Amino acid sequence: MTIILHELVGADPARPFSPHCWKAVMALAHKGLPFERSNVCFTKVPEVEGGVSKTVPVIRDGDQVVSDSFMIAAYLEETYPDRPSLFGGEGGQAMARFVESWTNTVLHGVMRDIAMKGIHDALAPVDQAYFRSSREARVGKTLEQMVEGREAALAALPGTLMPVRVTLKSQPWIGGSSPLFADYIVFGALQWVRLTSNARLLEADDPVKDWFERCLDLYDGLGRSVPQSA
Incomplete structure (x- = not known):
């Protein structure tokens, strides 16, 4: 089914x-x-x-x-325990919870100012009105003020990703020898901004850049099937 x-x-x-x-x-x-x-x-x-x-x-x-x-x-x-594991065991699931908490509270906080205006502009008018009112109330800033923080957010991103960068210097995936759900958590944050902004997020020699490109290629290029925002 x-x-x-x-x-x-x-x-x-x-x-x-x-x-x-x-x-x-x-x-x-x-x-x-x-x-x-x-x-x-x-x-x-x-x-x-x-x-x-x-x-x-x-x-x-x-x-x-x-x-x-x-x-x-x-x-x-x-x-579906007979299918490839998303966590690699109970400990891996617990660690993925930590990765999710870090991503939601730290990484998304930096990504927000890069992505928000692009998301708004990609919505139908009825959704734009909802998105503006709900996000401005949640963040305490107008969308325009978030845009003003875009360059500062881009400057802060490399430092924010340092834990991922250091991890990837000693192993190919956040999950270790192969991708796990922890990889998809961080991938989702970068994909979010890739599809809502034309900003260059990562330098060519950044291990995170190489990892992200490999994530985009997984499963017959599933992530890459949607082009980056123009």
Whole structure:
């Protein structure tokens, strides 16, 4: 049975940009599970699967409905143990929780000012109004003020990624010898900005750049199938 993945899109349904939805996409591909992508705009999220969640991604796997990217990964790991592991064991799952916490609280904080205006501009008008009001209330800044912080955010990004850079100097993936869900968590953040901004995030000689390019090539170029923002 094909799994249905509800994921966030803007005015162009061919350009899904949510970092959390990309984590779910990569997790499903990692498991080698067939899935169908269902497009959802911001203002339609409350209608997904009867309002099961305030956010996407949400998956339906037969009678099972699961929300939240980490919970989706944990569900896939438990339900399909014969498929390639997303965590490499209980300890790996616990460590992935740390990577997610760092990404959500530190890395996303830097990425926000780079991405927010681009996200707004990619939405349909009804979603633009919702996005502006909700994000400005959450952050305490206007979108224009976030744009003013874009250069400072770009300057701060290399230092913010230092833990990832140091890790990748001694191993090819955050997960070790092969990619795991921890890789997809950080990948989702960089993919988010790649698809909403034309900013050059990483220098050519940066180990994080090499890692990100390899992530884009995984699963027949799944991440690269959506071109970078012009």
